[in-house]
Amino acid sequence: MTIAEKIDFINKRLPSTTRLVAISKFHPASSIMEAYQAGQRMFGESREQELSEKQSSLPKDIEWHFIGHLQTNKVKYIAPYVALVHSVDSIKLLQELDKQAEKCGRVIDCLLELHVAQEETKYGFDFDDVRALYRESVLSKFKHVKIRGLMGMASNTDNQSQIREEFSSISSFFSEVKDSFDPQVDTLSMGMTHDWELAVEEGSTLVRIGSFIFGERVY
C-alpha cells in the first residue's frame, strides 16, 4: 500500500469522533508531503529540532503536534506554532509552556501524559497526581495553556486483554476528569500502530500512528 492508501485504510476504520495524527518522526519531509497530498493535516513529532526544521519548510496549514518528552529549554522554539502538546509530564513543563505561550500572545493546547504502562519510565503522571492537580487548582492558574485532556500509552505487550484493560482504565479516568473536574476536556490521545484499533474501541479521540503509515523508523 502507498502512504495515501494506508491513511485511507485507517480513516475508513475510525469513527467520526476519532482523528488520525500521523507520526512522522525520523521520516523525511517527502513522506510527509505524500501524506499531505492525501489530505492528512495533523502530524506528530518527538524532537524539537527535527520538528522546527520540518515546520519551516512544509506547508503552513499543517497542524503540528508534539508527542515526545519535551525539555523546558526547547519550549520557546515550538511555542509560536505548536497545535497540541500531547506529552506534558511535569508542572515545570506546563509553567514554561504557559510563559512562552504568553510571549507569543497565544494559548497552547496540552494533554497531560499518564503513566500507566508497565514499562519503567521517568515521565508521566499517575491518576492520583492528576486528581491532586485539579483539586489544588494548579492547572487553572495557567492562563496561556489549556488542558484539553489526557494522553496514554499501553504496555508494549502482545497480551491484547492487558492492552484493552489499560486503555479502558485510562478511558474511565478521562470520564472521571470530565465529570469531576473539567467538563471542557474533550481529547483522549491513545493508540499507536500496534494497538490503535483497541484504543478506538475504548474511546480514543486521537490515534498516533507512525510506522504503519511511513514504515519502520531508521534511528
Ligand SMILES: *Cc1c(COP(=O)(O)O)cnc(C)c1O
Ligand atoms: C513514536 C510514537 C508513536 C508512533 O508509534 P508507531 O508504533 O510507529 O505508530 C506514538 N506515540 C508516541 C508517544 C510515540 O513516541
